[in-house]
Each structure stands twice: as structure tokens, then as C-alpha cells.
Amino acid sequence: MQTVLDAHKSLRQSRDGSIDNPHHTAIGDSVVTTIERVETFILDLPTIRQHVLAMATMKTQSVVLVRITASDGVVGWGEGTTIGGLSYGEESVEGMALAIDTYMTPLLIGLDADAVGAAMARVGVFVQGNNTAKCAVETALQDGAARRLGVPLSSLFGGRVRDRMACAWTLASGQSDLDIAEAERLLDARRHNIFKLKIGKRALADDIAHIAAIKRALGNRASVRVDVNQAWSVTEARRGLAALADAGADLVEQPVRRQHLAALAQLTRDFPIAVMADEILRGPEDAFRVAAAGGADVFSVKLSQSGGVGPAAKVAAIAEAAGIGLYGGTMIETGVGTAAAAQLFATVPRLDWGTELFGPLLFTDELLTAPLRYEDFTLIVPDGPGIGVDIDPARLDDLRRDRRRSVHVARATTHAGE
Numbered sequence: 001m002q003t004v005l006d007a008h009k010s011l012r013q014s015r016d017g018s019i020d021n022p023h024h025t026a027i028g029d030s031v032v033t034t035i036e037r038v039e040t041f042i043l044d045l046p047t048i049r050q051h052v053l054a055m056a057t058m059k060t061q062s063v064v065l066v067r068i069t070a071s072d073g074v075v076g077w078g079e080g081t082t083i084g085g086l087s088y089g090e091e092s093v094e095g096m097a098l099a100i101d102t103y104m105t106p107l108l109i110g111l112d113a114d115a116v117g118a119a120m121a122r123v124g125v126f127v128q129g130n131n132t133a134k135c136a137v138e139t140a141l142q143d144g145a146a147r148r149l150g151v152p153l154s155s156l157f158g159g160r161v162r163d164r165m166a167c168a169w170t171l172a173s174g175q176s177d178l179d180i181a182e183a184e185r186l187l188d189a190r191r192h193n194i195f196k197l198k199i200g201k202r203a204l205a206d207d208i209a210h211i212a213a214i215k216r217a218l219g220n221r222a223s224v225r226v227d228v229n230q231a232w233s234v235t236e237a238r239r240g241l242a243a244l245a246d247a248g249a250d251l252v253e254q255p256v257r258r259q260h261l262a263a264l265a266q267l268t269r270d271f272p273i274a275v276m277a278d279e280i281l282r283g284p285e286d287a288f289r290v291a292a293a294g295g296a297d298v299f300s301v302k303l304s305q306s307g308g309v310g311p312a313a314k315v316a317a318i319a320e321a322a323g324i325g326l327y328g329g330t331m332i333e334t335g336v337g338t339a340a341a342a343q344l345f346a347t348v349p350r351l352d353w354g355t356e357l358f359g360p361l362l363f364t365d366e367l368l369t370a371p372l373r374y375e376d377f378t379l380i381v382p383d384g385p386g387i388g389v390d391i392d393p394a395r396l397d398d399l400r401r402d403r404r405r406s407v408h409v410a411r412a413t414t415h416a417g418e
């Protein structure tokens with residue numbers, strides 16, 4: 001039986017013709033740069049303030065970084081991040097590190113480092129689901145492939161149509177007056193004029209009063225949007241969407257559970273406020289299903305949920321083909337995942353709803369040698385090769401869980417009701 005590995009090996013052509021090159025491996029009559037090492041790092045990054053979501057309150061964000069070293073010495077980085085332990089999704093950072101180290105790495109070692117699609121196809125044969133862990137691996141491979149060519153990752157996805165993009169900020173301190181003060185500061189600094197409010201934890205009437213107060217304070221100076229993170233029943237959502245539109249909110253994100261596509265489609269049809277799909281989208285197949293059902297006006301495209309840069313590009317293409325609006329989503333990633341997402345969203349012809357690639361700004365510590373630039377309400381897409389940013393090794397050492405001195409990880413997240 002021919003395996004995916006055999007198939008991709010036989011498709012590869014010699015790139016430099018030199019069998020003697022010590023950095024390349026001869027496979028059959030092909031000479032390729034191979035994947036030599038895959039390493040995972042769990043990092044814990046304290047947040048600048050508590051971040052209150054329907055299902056969890058974050059005080060620290062935990063992420064998995066993947067470093068892939070190829071036989072030519074080129075290193076690629078990727079990130080797999082989720083929110084609130086296991087309260088947002090079915091993958092945790094600990095589980096991702098295990099899935100990568102135990103199951104994905106042995107499948108990857110020795111494969112052609114440039115054949116990212118073939119490598120991920122092989123992983124997909126033997127590893128079901130685990131999209132966020134796959135995202136970390138796939139992004140690291142994409143980064144390495146682009147660095148090897150000396151081009152930004154956006155060049156592997158058709159090239160840029162923009163070099164900066166609108167960037168929302170999430171107001172989630174848990175208190176209306178603090179949120180308003182924070183929004184005013186960010187408007188004054190010209191950093192953000194799109195605000196996403198996290199709701200669904202409190203009673204509907206309290207959430208609506210909170211949104212109305214913020215919209216009243218900010219008026220036309222800002223777009224106000226809300227993310228329910230699946231917390232509403234269908235009945236609550238029907239009441240909620242009507243009230244949100246009256247309060248002046250522009251968009252509501254994932255109001256009902258991700259399993260309830262028919263309800264999401266009904267809400268999309270029945271209310272004038274834009275409905276955005278988030279948790280329901282776990283890759284291209286879901287994107288197709290949701291688009292075919294008329295399940296949303298807008299897709300929040302996330303690299304982590306989609307399974308990497310390539311699958312996220314397919315989600316975006318399905319939205320585009322279906323006339324669904326696009327928004328560049330985040331899982332509150334470090335500069336690594338944020339830069340990778342920016343590279344992809346720079347290539348999307350229409351990004352009408354902007355992005356929320358603010359992740360690095362929510363952390364007390366900077367991981368990169370040069371921070372991402374946020375100016376004039378936008379994020380600037382980095383120019384360098386690959387994802388366009390570099391990790392500071394000293395800061396990486398500082399933030400690694402296995403080297404960490406002080407963060408009390410067990411209490412870094414509290415859950416709804418605590």
C-alpha cells in the first residue's frame with residue numbers, strides 16, 4: 001500500500017541537484033531538506049488585568065509554542081493556544097504538548113520540510129481532531145518553508161492586499177465603568193476603535209444594560225460588538241439579539257452553542273444585527289456546512305480552530321465564495337500566533353470586519369525581540385521572512401512553565417460560578 005509519505009516522496013524533485021550536500025537527505029532519486037527536530041514549550045503569560053469571559057476568568061494565558069528545526073538549520077515557529085484550560089474547547093495546552101510530542105513528532109521526523117501539505121496530510125491520517133495542536137505544528141512548518149525561501153509567509157498565500165489591518169480590543173474587566181475608562185484611553189491613544197464585549201456570564205438584562213452604557217459613552221467613535229461564547233439558550237438569544245440591536249451593538253458572536261447550527265441560521269435570518277460564527281467553525285468542513293445552512297453573516301477565522309494557516313485560508317475562501325463577511329479572530333495568542341494570523345489576513349481580498357489580533361497587548365511580558373506594531377487603530381503586518389517576528393530566547397526561557405519561578409498555574413484561571 002502506498003502511504004502518504006511514499007506519495008509525497010515520489011513527487012519531490014531534487015532542488016539543488018547536489019547529493020553531497022550534508023543538509024539534504026537523498027530519498028529515492030530526490031534530494032530534500034528534512035524535518036529533524038520538533039520541540040514543544042508550554043508558556044504561562046500573566047495578563048495585564050483579569051479577562052472575564054462567560055466560561056472562565058483569565059489571569060494568565062497559557063500557550064504551546066512549537067519549534068521545528070530542519071536539516072538545513074532553518075527553524076520555524078508555531079503556536080497552539082486555547083482559553084481557560086479546557087473550558088473553551090476540547091484541547092488544553094498540556095494535551096496539545098502531549099499530542100505533538102507523542103503522536104505527531106514521530107510522523108514528521110524525516111519528512112520533506114518544504115512539503116507542508118503532505119506532512120499535515122500524513123498527520124491527518126493518524127491524528128483525528130486536535131486542530132489547535134495541528135495549528136502549532138503546521139504554522140511552524142509554514143514559517144520554516146517561507147524563511148527558507150526568504151519571503152514573508154503572506155507570499156506563500158498569494159501575496160498581500162494590505163500591510164495593516166483594523167484591530168479590535170476586548171473589554172472584559174467585568175465592570176462597565178472600568179471598561180468605559182479603558183475604551184476611552186485606547187481611543188485617545190488611537191490604538192483601537194472597535195470594542196468587543198464579553199457577555200453571557202451575567203443575567204441577560206444586566207448584560208444589555210452593560211452594553212448600552214458602553215455604547216452610550218462611546219457613541220459613533222467606536223464600533224461595539226459582543227461575544228456570548230455560546231452561553232445563551234435559543235430563547236435568551238432571541239430576546240438578546242433584539243435588545244442588542246436596540247442598544248447599538250453592530251455584531252453578536254456565537255450567541256448559542258456550537259452544536260445548534262439551525263438556531264444560529266434562524267437568528268441570522270430573523271435579526272438585523274450581524275451574527276458571527278466562532279466556536280462552530282473548526283476547519284473547512286464546518287465552514288462549508290455553516291455557509292450552506294446560511295448559519296452566519298460573518299466568520300471569525302481562527303488559525304487555531306481551523307488547524308493552521310492553510311486550513312484557515314480555506315475557511316476564508318469558503319466564506320468569500322458564499323458572500324459571508326470575514327473577521328480575523330484570535331485565541332489571544334502571543335506574537336507568534338498573532339504574526340502568523342496577520343500574514344494570512346493580509347492576503348484576504350475583503351476583511352470587512354477587521355481583526356482582533358490584540359493578543360500580545362494583553363500580556364505583561366513581551367516574547368519577541370521586536371514587538372508587533374499597533375498604530376492608528378491598526379496592526380502593522382511584519383515584513384521579515386516567515387511569520388516576520390523573532391522570539392527572544394531569554395524571554396522564552398523566562399516564560400517556560402518548566403523553568404518558571406513564580407506563577408501559580410493551578411489558580412491562573414477561575415471558572416464560571418467560582
Ligand SMILES: O=C(O)C[C@H]1C=CC(=O)O1
Pocket residue numbers: 083170172227229278329330331332356
Ligand atoms: O473569540 C473568543 O471567543 C476568544 C477570544 C478572542 C478575543 C477575546 O477576548 O477572547
Ligand SMILES: [Mn+2]
Pocket residue numbers: 227229253254278279
Ligand atoms: Mn468568540
